[in-house]
Amino acid sequence: MNEDRHGKLIERQLLPYITAHLRPNGQTHRETYCFASNKDLCFGITVIPFQSSGAQRTTAAEEGAGVKAIQAGSSENEGDGGLAQDLRKMLADPNNFSDVVLETKDGMAISAHKFILAARSIVMKQLLQEESFGGTISMDFDVNPIRILLQWMYTGKLTSEATGPVIEEVVLAAEKYELVEMLKQLDKEMISACNIGNMFKLLEIAKKNGMSGATEQITAYIKGSI
Numbered sequence: 001m002n003e004d005r006h007g008k009l010i011e012r013q014l015l016p017y018i019t020a021h022l023r024p025n026g027q028t029h030r031e032t033y034c035f036a037s038n039k040d041l042c043f044g045i046t047v048i049p050f051q052s053s054g055a056q057r058t059t060a061a062e063e064g065a066g067v068k069a070i071q072a073g074s075s076e077n078e079g080d081g082g083l084a085q086d087l088r089k090m091l092a093d094p095n096n097f098s099d100v101v102l103e104t105k106d107g108m109a110i111s112a113h114k115f116i117l118a119a120r121s122i123v124m125k126q127l128l129q130e131e132s133f134g135g136t137i138s139m140d141f142d143v144n145p146i147r148i149l150l151q152w153m154y155t156g157k158l159t160s161e162a163t164g165p166v167i168e169e170v171v172l173a174a175e176k177y178e179l180v181e182m183l184k185q186l187d188k189e190m191i192s193a194c195n196i197g198n199m200f201k202l203l204e205i206a207k208k209n210g211m212s213g214a215t216e217q218i219t220a221y222i223k224g225s226i
Contacts, residue, residue: 084157087154088151088154100112100114100128100135101136101137102137103136103137103138104139104143105140105142106142110146112150116154120153121178141172141173142169144161145169149170156181158186165193168198168201168205171205172205187206190202191214191218196225203215203218
């Protein structure tokens with residue numbers, strides 16, 4: 001611990017580059033310290049409130065304010081600048097150091113990364129481990145649902161196209177490659193793609209894949225449409 005010429009306390013050991021300042025609370029012999037800025041807080045760091053020698057215990061309100069400040073700072077690291085955004089860019093980049101090609105049913109080729117496919121889908125992992133694997137995997141679906149599938153595998157998020165006209169193929173592809181978490185998201189979103197023309201087909205798909213939420217919502221939709 002060191003103090004600068006303004007009396008600011010600087011943590012040199014656990015949190016380099018993050019300073020703390022003295023916050024007087026107007027009470028005798030009571031001093032509470034807090035971080036002046038939380039913008040540099042990183043994952044894996046646990047922040048513990050501390051006091052100067054002779055200080056009394058902080059109040060619940062003061063501790064709560066500190067927690068809120070830390071939470072506000074950590075939220076700055078979330079969003080389009082995070083890992084999901086970087087992986088989305090990598091998927092779209094033709095020079096993305098890919099090591100596998102997915103050939104779609106309609107004759108398109110999409111470059112991807114074996115480690116992501118293997119981590120996200122046990123079915124994909126088994127295909128990659130086959131002795132006959134030569135760098136290419138033949139897919140049973142057209143390019144649009146496969147692109148949606150890959151977007152989810154890389155980012156964990158459904159694109160708006162997932163609930164569009166190709167939702168039936170997207171659900172079937174997610175089921176084929178055993179993307180359980182993707183199916184859970186589709187279970188919540190399928191109703192947004194439901195219309196009079198596809199409601200019975202979507203109901204069949206929802207029931208087949210154990211999508212209880214979609215089954216209930218689509219059933220109610222059908223009853224209201226008849």
